[in-house]
Amino acid sequence: MNPARITLVTLGVADVARAVAFYEALGWKKSADSVESTAFMIGVGIVLALWNRDDMIADGGEGYLPRGSGSMALAVNFDSPEAVDAFYADAVAAGARPVKPPSKVFWGGHSGNFRDLDGHLWEVAHNPFWRLDEDGQLSLN
Template structure:
């Protein structure tokens, strides 16, 4: 058993159908396992669940959930600064709110941030010190 493997990230969204359109524009594919109140969006090695925010609050048992606090960010890593810039532009064109345009950053990479249509913070980055495998997943294993 590997407890460190994250296979699903769930985002509370105001309008599931609207969120599906946004994430499909970014390349995610809606699974046939989706239902009206929850869409399962297929990525590489992970599923993004878009769950009706009111249902998520009711299920969570803690009351209201503050959307988009910024205390957590989702990230997508790319093979080049140009790929970061292109994906950032795609997200903004699909309705994301720009936060920090992609730029060279203090740690030696190139990154930017946007908020999706429900306020969730995303980072898009190129880290020249990390390897990406053929599927674009970060590979932090030691080099042979």
């Protein structure tokens, strides 16, 4: 059996071009495989798909879905509190809505939250108890 893994996360967005500009400002690279209604943004070890929200909902067959419900969060981990603060500032400068500015948290790390242009919740964190490999990938045992 192959190990469970996520290779693609798809976010429903109101305006694909606007979402592309936002994620490019945060370091994602737009793939040449992108099309008008769906952009594939290349990150380290994962691809983020930005799909026209109405098309995504229609394809999923569930009808109306609430925008940015907060029942899920995407996370980016960094190797220092300073890197967390810098990424958070870049996200806000690119148009993200601040939710919780980065600060020391009860479990001993440093984290904050923002919502992207379409209301998707992101956490940015430094966990001093976790190791990131040379590519910035989380290494858990």
